[in-house]
Each structure stands twice: as C-alpha cells, then as structure tokens.
Amino acid sequence: MNSNVNKIELSGIRKFSNKVAKIQGAISLTLGQPDFPVPKRIKEAMIEALEQGKTTYTSNAGLEQLRIEISKYLGSFGIEYDKDEICVTAGGSEALFTVFTTLIDRGEKVLIPTPAYPAYENCVKLVGGEVVNYKLNEDFSLNIGLLENAVKDSGSRYLLLSFPTNPTGAILEEKQLSELKELILKYDLTVITDEMYSALCYDEYHSIGQVKELKDRVIFIGGFSKIFSMTGLRLGYFCLNKGLMDDFMKVHQYNVSCATSISQYGAYVGLRECLNDVEYMKSQFIKRRDYVYNRLMDMGFEVELPKGAFYIFPSIKKFNLSSEEFCELLLEKKKVACVPGSAFGQGGEGFMRISYCYSTEELEKALDLIEEFINELEK
Structure with missing residues (x-):
C-alpha cells in the first residue's frame, strides 16, 4: 500500500451522507448537489x-x-x-x-x-x-x-x-x-x-x-x-x-x-x-440562503451570511460538544444530517456545514428539527 494513502481519511462529507441512506426518513443537508434538473x-x-x-x-x-x-x-x-x-x-x-x-x-x-x-x-x-x-x-x-x-x-x-x-x-x-x-x-x-x-x-x-x-x-x-x-x-x-x-x-x-x-x-x-437557467438557480439559492440564515439567527446561532456557493457554516461552540458529537447526536435524535466542521480541517472544529441546495420544504423541515434539538440540548 502506498504510504501516502495512510496519511489521508475518507471524506467526512461522504461519511455523514452515507449514514442517511441507512436511516429511514432522515433528511440530508450534506451534499453539494443542486436539486435543480440539468437544463x-x-x-x-x-x-x-x-x-x-x-x-x-x-x-x-x-x-x-x-x-x-x-x-x-x-x-x-x-x-x-x-x-x-x-x-x-x-x-x-x-x-x-x-x-x-x-x-x-x-x-x-x-x-x-x-x-x-x-x-x-x-x-x-x-x-x-x-x-x-x-x-x-x-x-x-x-x-x-x-x-x-x-x-x-x-x-x-x-x-x-x-x-x-x-x-x-x-x-x-x-x-x-x-x-x-x-x-x-x-x-x-x-x-x-x-x-x-x-x-x-x-x-x-x-x-x-x-x-x-x-x-x-x-x-x-x-x-x-x-x-x-x-x-x-x-x-x-x-x-x-x-x-x-x-x-x-x-x-x-x-x-x-x-x-x-x-x-x-x-x-x-x-x-x-443556458446561462439564464444559471441566473434563475442563483436567485433561488439566494432566497434559500436568506431563509436559512434568518432561521439560524432566530435560534441564537452565531453565523456569517454566505456571499456565494450554497453552504452556511454556523458555530456550535456554545453547546460544548465537538462538531462530530453534535452532528452525530442531531442525526440520532432528529434524523437530520449535517456535516461536522472538523471535516474541513482544524479551522472547522466548532462549526457545522449546512448545504441549502435542497428544496425549501426539506430546509423548513430540517430547520424545525434542528430548533427542537438545540432547545432540548439547552434544557
């Protein structure tokens, strides 16, 4: 085995995405896969x-x-x-x-x-x-x-x-x-x-x-x-x-x-x-971004407003759990999958990544469940 292979790990993004398939009714906010069809x-x-x-x-x-x-x-x-x-x-x-x-x-x-x-x-x-x-x-x-x-x-x-x-x-x-x-x-x-x-x-x-x-x-x-x-x-x-x-x-x-x-x-x-299709998709992502950002702010998360892509990266430091522990519990208790910030290197610890390239309906359900989860954590 090439010794360099031993220096790397499987993707933390895929790790949580793959878990969703094994949990009936789980909602995934893990992958960067737009829900729009190919033009x-x-x-x-x-x-x-x-x-x-x-x-x-x-x-x-x-x-x-x-x-x-x-x-x-x-x-x-x-x-x-x-x-x-x-x-x-x-x-x-x-x-x-x-x-x-x-x-x-x-x-x-x-x-x-x-x-x-x-x-x-x-x-x-x-x-x-x-x-x-x-x-x-x-x-x-x-x-x-x-x-x-x-x-x-x-x-x-x-x-x-x-x-x-x-x-x-x-x-x-x-x-x-x-x-x-x-x-x-x-x-x-x-x-x-x-x-x-x-x-x-x-x-x-x-x-x-x-x-x-x-x-x-x-x-x-x-x-x-x-x-x-x-x-x-x-x-x-x-x-x-x-x-x-x-x-x-x-x-x-x-x-x-x-x-x-x-x-x-x-x-x-x-x-x-098809560049008009791209502009339409971008307009929808902006609406979803604003919705997710405002919901997270209302829940009390510390979070920066994204200015591009379709991810948002709220801090979870106040919950005194590692990012992996937080995301594991969220998946176990509420069947919502997000990616631990640690999957993105040392600077990501204390955060989680939410992909908002999913439908508005899925985002609403997932954020309702995230809100329930943190309310239970804070009791």
Whole structure:
C-alpha cells in the first residue's frame, strides 16, 4: 500500500451522507448537489450526441468548440485564457489532482486555508506534499497578514485559494486583490485558485485570475457540476499559461485520456444557451440562503451570511460538544444530517456545514428539527 494513502481519511462529507441512506426518513443537508434538473437544452444536446455516435475519444484537452466557449465565458469576467490554455477534465476533482500531481514534489509545502474543502489537503498528501494551513478572519474572509506570516514561516512557493468558498460561502473582496497581488509577487508564489462556485457569487465577483500581471503564476480551476447541476456528469477544466500545458497534459492524458464526450457536448450547448437557467438557480439559492440564515439567527446561532456557493457554516461552540458529537447526536435524535466542521480541517472544529441546495420544504423541515434539538440540548 502506498504510504501516502495512510496519511489521508475518507471524506467526512461522504461519511455523514452515507449514514442517511441507512436511516429511514432522515433528511440530508450534506451534499453539494443542486436539486435543480440539468437544463433541458443540455440534456437534448447529450442525447443528440449519443444518437449521432459522438461517443469516441475527444482530444486530450477536450472539444475545441467547448474550450472556445469556456474562453469566452471566462473572458466575460475579465479572466483571459485562449482555447489552447484550457484543458477539459473529468470533473473539478480530476483537475485538482492533475494540477497537484504535476506541480508538487515530495516534501514540498502547499499553503491551504482552514477551514477548506477536504480534497485540497488530501490531494497534496497523496502526491507526497506537505500541507501548511493558513488561518482566516473570523468571518472566514482572507487575512493578508496571517497569510503572509504563513508564507514566511513555511517558505512555501504554492498557494491554494478558493472563492466562493466551500464550506463557508466567503468570497474574495475587491480591496484584497491588490494586497494579494503584491504578496504573490513578493514571495514568488504559484497560485492554484479553485473557482467551482464562481457562477454562484451573490455579491460582486472577484478573482485573482482577473489580475493580468499574474497570469503566468495562476492556475485557474472551474467546472460545470454546480453551474449546470450536472455533478454526476463529471466535467471540469483547468487553465494555465500555454507554455506549461504540455507537462500538465501528460498527467491528465495518462489519468483519464479525455473527459466524457457527451458531457462535453452538453456543456458546450449549456454555455451558449443556458446561462439564464444559471441566473434563475442563483436567485433561488439566494432566497434559500436568506431563509436559512434568518432561521439560524432566530435560534441564537452565531453565523456569517454566505456571499456565494450554497453552504452556511454556523458555530456550535456554545453547546460544548465537538462538531462530530453534535452532528452525530442531531442525526440520532432528529434524523437530520449535517456535516461536522472538523471535516474541513482544524479551522472547522466548532462549526457545522449546512448545504441549502435542497428544496425549501426539506430546509423548513430540517430547520424545525434542528430548533427542537438545540432547545432540548439547552434544557
């Protein structure tokens, strides 16, 4: 067994999601799976691709017409990559793993925020790298001072960013861009920015990928799982300077050869014809966010208002239980599954993650039960 495998654990998100299936009548608020259907035109495009026999390999980098559309889409946000600087992958997860495998030598240090999506730390460990966590502000926004301290103390050359953020819904603020730019230049950093939730930013969207002077230092990761509610169709992408693409393509090529052909045809049509569907979905997520946030505030939780993605991360510290104990009890007593904050690293302990990409009816039922649960705990 590869010794690096022993350094990682199964996903804490999946751990609680899998428990729900074994409990009759349980409500899950665990997964980041939008409850909206895949847009109709995407489904039609995929069926057409099947009927026309478009089920063979595509180029390793993905369909040229899809890469052109991704380039146009990112360009609308001021992020400039041409089609030859884009590689289509089997989901954002493959993009992450390909990037870390290509970049990180054994023992090299990677700066990763805490709390954060658990795949970041585990991918780094799997390729033999060393994780260095940097802390965030109390509202989970980026703290440039704390980040600089982590850079200086660790000597790391690699920085992971992720906005909007899973599990907190924090975003990158405009005022932080210039400071972040100077920090990256000062310490000669390479940045991996995971922006899977960029289409679900509820305030103005800002990205380090928009800073043109940093293009040679930034690797941008995106995808279609969340934007088009097509999580099981496994389609993502990474973007980077054209001169580096051949080395990254080696890892991608030997890993998956290419992303699924019919998913690529669907995403191509999605970018051309279905962005209105995305705006509708986002409007509904904002309503759900506001409902969940207000309910949690009324219950007395300390909680930040998310500004993107579809997660909220209330503090449970006042209950004097670990996040795992709290979520285990909630599932046992009320049949509601949320994810313990500890699943997202050291900085997540004392919190739980609620996904509000479920229906309003499910959210109402779940929050009623959470309210009953904490009232019983406080007696």
